[in-house]
Amino acid sequence: MPRRALILVEGASNGPLYVQAAHRLGLHPITLSADPAQYDYVAAEGAEAIRVDTTDLEALISECSRLRSTYDIAGITSAQEAFCATVGKLCQHFDLPGPNPASIKRCCDKFTQRQLLAAANVPVPAYHVAASATDVESAAAEIGLPVIVKPAVGIGSSGVRLCSTVEELAAHATYLLGGTRITQSPPKILIEEFAQGRYYNVDTMGHEVIGVGTAEFDCPPHFVFREVTFPAPLGKGEHERIADVSLSCLQALGLGWGPANIELRWTKRGPVVIEVNPRLGAGPQLIHLAYGIDLVTEHIKLATGGKCDLLKKRSHTAAWRYLLPDLDGTLDWIEGDTQAAAVPGIAEVKLNAQPKKPIIRKGDSQDCIGYVIAASPCPAHTAAILQRAVDLISWSVTPFATPGK
Template identity: 70%
Template structure:
């Protein structure tokens, strides 16, 4: 009998290990296809070896998967990386496996197209314009009014996203985006949008169901680097109901009703305003599992292999998290206290990304953090207190780069 396998297209350092472990727990052998296997250190740590293939080439992927199908029983194909989620969906259709419709995913990954679909459905979003050159960016910002947010039409993790509060900041970031420093996966297109101000909320969904609503704080605008948050967010019944309704309306407007999605919004003077809808699992499945006992990664894999998922809550706790964000660029000399922090009762995970004696170069996106800490407790106040106690134990030293 052939071994049942789960094919993953690329992956992320945050959710990737969770998908591998969940697949193995379900009796599936995970195989990752990657254009650069060396970037996936966590796969080697599990004793596995990725298969090298050009993951931007659909025909190449079909060829490799066809070869693997001669050896294995391919139970499902997916990806936890947004740029390849539509590719995985196309492969599912080609090989007759369960999966989402790739067309809505492609449309959703284009932030301008997403904006138009949400606007047509009457869903509150920031005022926005599409721009392809410096003159169009300047004109759009003048029409909307400063401050504005500039972001690539296609991208993830706040890469290339900046709050521009002055004409000089606008011009400088325009030069960065269009002057060759930003890496574009397609032709340069920039979204110029109103800065929606208010508390940030992060909604995790599966199918047509809202699983939970979290909240988070930004480290230091003009960059959108997250510092900390809690799950579930403290909301009144009316606030929860309104966010729930807006989230379900987003899924309907974008035709996303299969598998996971992640919705980001801010509660402004006019109520919830949708910032972005991501057609894949968000970065907080551990938070959902700690808070509600629902393992979104496992349940997603069940869908992928044609099984029924179980989204029933097992308990009601609070999970609190903190990113470890460096305050300077330079060389990481040492970091300590993570072992002691991890031993504190109520601490669910302490994760360090950065390696000693390696350069730290902040770019103003989610890759800036050098680690994170997650705490959990039946009490929200206790979860936050446990988290703070653990974070206070973690120290590091960064030697600044020599000044030219």
């Protein structure tokens, strides 16, 4: 009998979790990637990777067909949003469970997503799409400064900026519409009202809300996560309103198979949807620690024709602190991770940066040089554990030399 395999199209920050979960389920994970070397966890986890052009659907179909001569392909999925629509097409071709590729494609275009949500009376910020600097100025004038300016297609807060002045608006619009930014996305950007209020993120699986988390950001004008807590401290009424809006998003966008993550803010008019992502959120570890639900495993079960177990097994509070440098330069050293990991209640400590490597902040998720995750039955205790561990980690950055000095 051929070995059952799980095909993973590219990887991402959650890539190792998918490989580990596949192994636990008795599956052989095979990553298809344009550059397999970028995923160091593949070899570390004893998995397999194959080089293939993952932007070429026919090449992926050909490779999967070749693999079927050796393996029983149980499912195809991806941890990376940019490839979720491709996964949907592959699943349709091989008659495997998967998401609707048309729905995923509509969702990944933030302008189209906004249109569909607004048409369904889902509360969203005021917005306009722009393809030129003149369009940007007109849109901002109509909405009123400050505004959020971001690419219509993108992930990880890349290119997202709060613009408070006409000068900031012009500079960032030039950057996104051509300038110094290199992107495969069309030069189309969104200008949105800055919805002010507490930030929440909602994780769903199928048509079920799993839970609601909250997060704090680092310094504006960028939107880089500093700390995420799950679950968010919400009253019953607030939780129900957020859950209802989230389910309305799934219906409006034609989602409802597999995972999704909805970002919103609680404003003066209640919950306002910032973005819907047709994938798992950035930290499924928090849900696992808080509720005992492993969403990665449940997603793989779904992708391989099984049923999800979304029953909550405990009620803890988990928190994730990102380690963020406050200047650009060369990382001299970073230490304390071993001591931090030894603190009772710490679930994970990871350092992403290596000494003697340059640090160039871009105002997105790639700025993070490490993280710490804590969990306990008590919210206050979790916060104290997390801070104790973070205080044990330190680093030094030497600023880049200023020309002429």
